[in-house]
Structures are given as structure tokens and as C-alpha cells.
Amino acid sequence: MTGTNRVKLKPGDTIGILGGGQLGRMLAMAAARLGLRCQVFSPDPDSPAFDVVLNATCAEYADVEALELFAGDVDVITYEFENVPSAAAMVLDARRPVLPNRKILETTQDRLAEKDFVTRLGIGTAAYADVTSVASLREALFRIGLPAVLKTRRFGYDGKGQAIIREGDDIAKVWTSLGTKSAILEAFVPFEREISVIAARSADGQVECFDVTENEHRDHILKVSRAPAPIPDDLAEEALHIAGKIATELDYVGVLAVEMFVLANGTGPKVLVNEIAPRVHNSGHWTLDGASVSQFEQHIRAIAGWPLGKPVRHGQVTMTNLIGDEINRYEDWLTVPGATVHIYGKGAPKPGRKMGHVTEVVRPNGK
Ligand code: AMP
16 A cells, blocks of 8 residues: 555646546546546446546556556546456555555455454344355355345345345245355345435544435335435434444545444334445435535545545435436426436436436525
8 A cells, every 4th residue: 555644635636536437427526626637447438437537548447557557647546436356456556545445345345244344343234144055045044034135245236136035935046046156145124214324534534424314225226315314313323423433443535335224123223234335325416415515525535635524414405316217307307496407428328227316405494
């Protein structure tokens, strides 16, 4: 590592962003507002982030020469997705500071390592077990019970690489259909609601969290986020504390999201951690229009070595994702009073593809 604490960018300096999706695009736009430049590295020539930066590197993550040239062009490197290949992160890390620290990827790329880490901190998760064969799946099901959720340890997103196992299911068939020998079995959590906390941490240890957000998924894809989540204050405090603790224990620099389940159990509601995303997150998009500082700006400030903002929420905020064909209704959304429309500039809408989002803020005076 090239010295996390030594990063101190000045306006005009350049941030390298790995990944060219909408998250990279919104990071680059936030950086531009602060007078910082970005260079985006992505293998996809149609990357929406390319449209908003002057310099782009279109190359594979295995292209060492391209990575080295990219590192030479920038002052600090960050990423917009968690599946950055570790070899690429190593090449870059030898040349420029990579923030958040690439070691964090080892924990968050692997659902088992992530759950073990959270458990070591004394934070609750669904009961889980390492599964490597149909025999160990049967053993895990015996211990954890049904229903349960089988997930690939790596590369799962938006419900991909997951299967719910219910009474009467053919266990061998479910195992084969997952197509991996490296999985985790989780108890199915009968959650009351899903929430997330977006936390920012600076290199000197300052932590700033946005208000707890409630998330509604459709077909495993985030559809609507609402802030603040309608949960009791003590539960919100607990969720914020968990996110802060995770950020601190990871010695994290940047923005991370912690997805959690709120469980209504006999002894009162409690919070279980589902997943950590070491990056800006869809459930934090509301902060662009709904708070004084956005998640994207917080991330840029953190990796630039600048002070974090103390985010102030402007009211009750709702963020609605425009998924697939829904983007075709953008003109309708443009006429909704109070709505702020974001279009990611992606190509053709495909089912399940996040094409844009809309934020609506109800201010405390009802306007
Ligand atoms: P994940 O990829 O782990 O974020 O899971 C995607 C979605 O699947 C979550 O947002 C939940 O809606 C659901 N899910 C995941 N794990 C569980 C679980 N153990 N129990 C109940 N629902 C789950």
C-alpha cells in the first residue's frame, strides 16, 4: 500500500475510478463539482461514466500495461464495484493509493468471510454455514432448518446466484443448479423490513452516517428507498452504530453501505446484517437531492483526504429506480412537481437493468 493517510488532493488533481457504470458516473459528477478530475477505467466501451469524464481507459482488468498507464495518470484510485479482480488491485496498489484499501475487497467479495467478520464483531447475522457439496448442504440444512437461502460465496448480486430452499425441494437439484462448489447457506430471515445505512469514514477516523433508509425490492432488485426509515429511534441508533463499527474495524476510507434486516421477534425488534457493499450504493441515491452532501461527494471527500460533510436531510425522501422499460416514461416523470430525474445514459433498456432514478423530497413544512 502506498500510504492511505498521505493522500491529500488539491482541486485539479485526478481520481482514477475502476468501473464505468452509473455509480462511477455519479462519483465523477460529484468530483467535478469539487474541482477534481476523474479518469474512468472500464472494459465496456459503452460505459455511462465515460460520457462525463475527459479521460477514459477502455481496457480489460487483466491488461497490466493499461492498468500501469492508468495509475500513472491519476493521483488516487477508487472503485465503483466490489468485484475488482485482486490481481488488478495489486498492480494499481503498487503505484498509487487505492481507497478503500484493497484488503477490504477480500472480506467483502466473499459472503462467508464477510459473515465471519461481522460475527467476530459481535454483530448479528442470519445463522449461516459454509457449503461445499450436496452432503454438506444436507448437514447445514439439518442444523439451520427450512426455509433457507443458498447463495454463491462470490459474484452474486440482485438475487443472482441464490436459491430459496423450502420443505419438499429436491436438495441435490438445487445444489447442481447453483453451479458452484463454494456456497453459503443462510437461515431465511422473516424480516419485517429491509434497511441500509450509508456510512462515510475519513482516513483520520471521522465517521458520518446518513439517516437509516428503508428499501423495497421487486424481483430481488431495489425499487424504492425511503429516508428516514420508519423505525423506532433505538433501532435506528443500533443500525447506525453497526455501520460505524464495521467502517472503523475495516479501517475503511470512503463510503460503504450496510444492508440489514429488521426482525420482529418475541423480545422486540432487532437488526441483522445481510451484506456489506464497499462502495456507494443504490439505496444512497436519495442523498443526491435529499441531503446537503451526497454519498458520492462524501466518498470523493474521504478518498481526497478532505473533511467529510455533516449531512443534513432536507425532508422525507423517496427514491424510485427506473428499471428496464420504465425509463421510457421519463417525460412523465419530468412533469411531476418536486421530482428530480436522473437518467444514466445507458443504451437499450433490458429487463432488470437500472436505467435511472427519481427523487422526491417532502420538506418539513409539507412543500
Ligand atoms: P443479497 O444478494 O444477499 O443482498 O440478497 C438479495 C435479497 O434477497 C435481499 O435484499 C433480501 O430481500 C433477500 N434475502 C437475502 N438473504 C436473505 C435471507 N437470509 N432471508 C430472507 N431474505 C433474504
